[in-house]
Amino acid sequence: MGIGSPSAVGNNKSAFIDIARRLLILQTSTGRLRAIDLNNLGAGPVTLRTAGSLPPDNQSRWHLYPADGCWYTYVGNGGNSIHKIQPPAGNPLVETWNVSTVQIGGATLASQPADAIASGAVHNTRFFYVKPLGYFAWIAGERNQVAIVKP
Numbered sequence: 001m002g003i004g005s006p007s008a009v010g011n012n013k014s015a016f017i018d019i020a021r022r023l024l025i026l027q028t029s030t031g032r033l034r035a036i037d038l039n040n041l042g043a044g045p046v047t048l049r050t051a052g053s054l055p056p057d058n059q060s061r062w063h064l065y066p067a068d069g070c071w072y073t074y075v076g077n078g079g080n081s082i083h084k085i086q087p088p089a090g091n092p093l094v095e096t097w098n099v100s101t102v103q104i105g106g107a108t109l110a111s112q113p114a115d116a117i118a119s120g121a122v123h124n125t126r127f128f129y130v131k132p133l134g135y136f137a138w139i140a141g142e143r144n145q146v147a148i149v150k151p
Helices: 114-118
Strands: 012-018 023-028 033-037 063-065 070-073 081-086 097-103 127-130 135-138 147-149
Antiparallel strands (some): 063 070, 081 097, 135 147
């Protein structure tokens, strides 16, 4: 089963497991979502139907927000916009996954510092779900405080 570099839809740079739907979902370098049905590995990867645009960085780590069953990420460029993937209510391999951005309230989230980026730090390890709190956290770095985020 070849999932490493499908030329038609780009490289797979990010992946997450959707336990509820038993899917391994991959975000490609060309802004697509692909999925492997964990109950039918022999079928190979399927390009999912999406509406909206995925973040352009293609290395985002997506995290489930149990309160609404959607997936979220933050690309670390400052601002109060986080990205959201809403799974379809029906068959996830044929129905449309909606991709959007969500504006969050509160103080503007700090961007990842330029020196952190220059040293090789990547934003995709700094946004994550904190289960005991029921919120996301963003760690920009340097002297910035940890931000707690609720979609």
